Amino acid sequence: MYALRKKDINAFHVRKRHFLVGLLLHEVDVMIDHPNRLTRLKAISTLKEVIGKHDADPRIDTQEKRTRVAGMYFPLLSIVCFFFFLVRFSSVLTFVVVVVQLIRHYPAISDEKTEEYSFNNTERRAILVCFLYVIRSLDTKWLFEWLRKETVQNFSTFIDILGLCVNTFQVSSQ
DSSP: HHHHHHHHHHHTHHHHHHHHHHHHHHHHHHTTOOOHHHHHHHHHHHHHHHHHHHHHHHTTTTHHHHHHHHHTHHHHHHHHHHHHHHHHHHHHHHHHHHHHHHHHTEEEEEEEEEEETOOHHHHHHHHHHHHHHHHHHHHHHHHHHHHHSSHHHHHHHHHHHHHHHHHHHOOOOO
C-alpha cells in the first residue's frame, strides 16, 4: 500500500500543481505516526483547519468545484488507510510479542511502543473529519476506481475506517 500511496501523490501531481496542499499532506504523512501527541495533533489540526477554510469558502459553491478541491486532498485517503493498516499490524505484532514474552518468561514490553500508534479522541476525530470530507466531496468515479485497484487487505482497512467513523461520530440518543 505504501507504493500505491506514493503513486497516488505522483499521479495527481499534488506537489507540482498544488504545492502548499502537497506540502501539508507530506507533513501530515510524516507526523501521523510521530510519538509526540502534540506534534501529531498540530499537523492534523492544521490540515483540518485548511480543509475547513476550503469548505467554508463561498467561491467553492458547486459540486464541481468541491470535487476539484477534494481531488487535491485525494492522497489523504491513502495516507490514512496506510496509517490505520500500521495500527492494525502494530496491534497484532504487540500481541504476538507479549505472548512470546509470557511463554519465555521475559519481562513485559514497555507501554511506550503500544502508545506510539494510539490516537486520543481529538486526534481521531480531526483526521476522520478530513477523511470524510474527501470522501464526501470526491467524484464517485475516482473513489470507485481507487478502491477497485486496491488489494482486499487495503479495501478491508478502508471499510474498517468507515466503521470507525460511524462509531466515532455516532450520537447517542438519550
